[in-house]
Amino acid sequence: MxxxxxxxxxxxxxxxxxxxxxxxxxxxxxxxxxxxxxxxxxxxxxxxxxxxxxxxxxxxxxxxxxxxxxxxxxxxxxxxxxxxxxxxxxxxQRPTIWQAFGEDRVAAYAKMDGNAGLSTGYTEAIEGRTGIAAFDHWARELTETGYLHNHARMWFASIWIFTLKLDWTLGADFFLRHLMDADAASNTLSWRWVAGLHTKGKTYLARQGNIARYTANQPDGPLEAEGLASEAPALDEEADHRRQELHLPNAVENEQFKDPYALLLHDEGASHVPLDLPAPPALVISAARPEARSPGQIGERAREFARGAVQSGAEAAASAFDCKVRTWSPGDNLADILDEEDVDRVVLPFLPVGWTKDALMPELASMIEAGTAIQLIGELDRxxxxxxxxxxxxxxxxxxxxxxxxxxxxxxxxxxxxxxxxxxxxx
Ligand SMILES: Cc1cc2nc3c(=O)[nH]c(=O)nc-3n(C[C@H](O)[C@H](O)[C@H](O)COP(=O)(O)OP(=O)(O)OC[C@H]3O[C@@H](n4cnc5c(N)ncnc54)[C@H](O)[C@@H]3O)c2cc1C
Structure with missing residues (x-):
């Protein structure tokens, strides 16, 4: 595919x-x-x-x-x-889960630095050299193709946590680095669900028979998975990720689009079409940030898909609205770009909790506060x-x-x- x-x-x-x-x-x-x-x-x-x-x-x-x-x-x-x-x-509604994931991931990488055993186990896992054939197959498939089937993601995460006893944040990060669909919410919360941290105490145990049954049609026959853990005791955490009030942007009024504005497209909002803009933008800004998803190296498939999506979306918008595209790269100052183009308003697809928001929000926050940057959220999400x-x-x-x-x-x-x-x- x-x-x-x-x-x-x-x-x-x-x-x-x-x-x-x-x-x-x-x-x-x-x-x-x-x-x-x-x-x-x-x-x-x-x-x-x-x-x-x-x-x-x-x-x-x-x-x-x-x-x-x-x-x-x-x-x-x-x-x-x-x-x-x-x-x-x-x-x-529970943004501290994403924050804690980031901190725990840094700590897990640091812990590996001083521990040869941990580091070897981790390297064997991500390189597909554990000796568990099915797991090794998926590790290679992920890095080579940038996609894994949902059931494979569940088995992989379960084996990572309960058989290989590796830190779940490192597994979730491995997925983030290589999945073309890597998503802060679906990925972090699915790993937590397998580990028993999402539905407290309820874990997912990968079983050899189940893997053989649902991989029976693989080109070389069912995948083998010997030596899997026979139980999956739920992980525990001290943090209590309390629910916070949901603050969604207000529905926009056509009036807000009457002054010239720049349409900012990003990794989670790369096309103008679903936004159904009431008036054309004067400028398109493309701001891809695939590298922000992890401190580690991002897989080529994942990086190229994210970059290509923002680029193709920006080109399509520029052509639809007959305007210019400016690239906002990391390290560039958004305010300078806006000044140079004589535009002082920005409209962008909503930035959900995740790395794209972490990367872009520092510069956008004050504009959102001042009402000069407007986030658009889909009615279905709202x-x-x-x-x-x-x-x-x-x-x-x-x-x-x-x-x-x-x-x-x-x-x-x-x-x-x-x-x-x-x-x-x-x-
Ligand atoms: C450990 C783990 C990590 C995951 N990480 C991600 C991730 O980073 N990004 C991501 O998009 N999905 C993630 N998923 C969910 C799911 O595996 C993928 O969305 C799905 O496999 C995508 O393939 P598809 O488009 O063919 O799905 P289909 O089966 O065709 O489903 C249609 C759409 O529904 C949504 N969907 C389907 N299953 C799920 C699910 N279990 N959870 C959430 N949404 C779902 C997806 O948007 C998908 O495109 C993860 C699941 C697990 C168990």
Whole structure:
């Protein structure tokens, strides 16, 4: 599967997958059939890198799926997309989890420096040399392709924590460095879920038989996983990550767009299309920060996807609005760019808790405070996040009402097809 970091590729992937998003997805999604060959990964959408980059959004995906399937037939797929929204809303209300992850990760790397045993165990794990065939296969697959199947991510994290007894923050960081879809919320909270830190005390144990069953269709037969831990005692932590009030930007008024403004596109909001801007920007600013996700080295696939997404999104916006693109690189001063271009307002897709926000917010915070930088948040996030207070069930039971409230009823397919056709003719 080729991942091209453009909106056209996201739409084309969505339209190609959508016929299989109903019962077929529910029945086959748990199988990790490998990434090689004609039929590779047809059981899942592989839309996550484009969703993370904001080249397409969840509302568009759900609307398109509902144009093809009844809500009941697509229930499983819809629910998985809501897991992503749930995790984002949950981290937004518990930002100290992300902060603590960053601090604990630094401490875990430092601890390895002075401990040859730990360092060897870690290196063998990330290089795929543990001797556990399935685990080694996924470690190599991740670094080579930038993607892992969901079930493989669960088994991998479980083996990392409970069999290899490595620090979970280092495993989560390994994922962040290499996944094209790396996401502060989905990744950190999924690792915590496996470890028993998300749903307190409930862990995920990888089992040899389960791995063999769900990898039976791999090109070389089922993956072997001998010597796995037989129990998964929950990890513990001292920190109490209390829920904080959700502060979302207000809905915008057309009035706010009357003065010239710069549209700032970033790693989690790389396309102007889902933003539905009421007036054209005078300037596009591209601000990719893939290196900010980890103190370690970022895998080439992950870095190139993130950079390519922001670049393609910025070029598309500049062409749609007939304006210029300026690149805001790390170390550059945003205020200087705005001065040079004679623009004093910025509009940007919402920056959720994570590394993109960590990297960009220091310069944007005072502008947001002063009302000269405006963040745009999607209606689906705004409607769902308040329910992401504790477990997923709080969101799950609201899915139907949220979809109705946000008008996601299945009218999008024609829109997606039209947009793709328009893009192809303008190429
Ligand atoms: C340890 C671990 C780490 C993970 N790290 C990330 C990450 O960094 N970024 C990320 O996007 N997902 C992460 N996931 C969730 C999930 O594995 C991926 O979203 C999914 O595999 C992406 O493939 P897909 O697009 O083919 O998914 P599909 O099965 O086609 O699902 C459609 C969409 O729903 C969302 N989704 C599906 N499953 C989940 C899930 N379990 N949790 C949250 N959202 C989901 C994704 O946006 C996905 O694109 C992680 C899961 C685990 C267990």
């Amino acid at each position: 080729h991942f091209e970091p453009t909106r056209a590729a996201a739409l084309s992937r969505l339209l190609e997958f959508v016929p299989r998003a109903g019962k077929a997805y529910a029945n086959s999604r748990n199988y990790d059939d490998g990434h090689e060959g004609e039929a590779a990964r047809r059981n899942v959408s592989q839309l996550s890198p484009w969703l993370h980059a904001g080249l397409i959004n969840e509302a568009e995906v759900l609307d398109t799926v509902l144009a093809h399937h009844s809500p009941r037939a697509a229930e499983k797929f819809i629910s998985e997309v809501f897991w992503r929204i749930y995790f984002k809303g949950y981290l937004e 409607a769902t996040w308040p329910f992401a207070k504790a477990g997923f069930f709080g969101v799950k039971k609201k899915i139907d009402s949220v979809l109705a409230e946000t008008g996601i009823t299945g009218t999008g397919i024609a829109g997606a097809e039209r947009q793709l056709a328009a893009m192809e003719t303008s190429d």
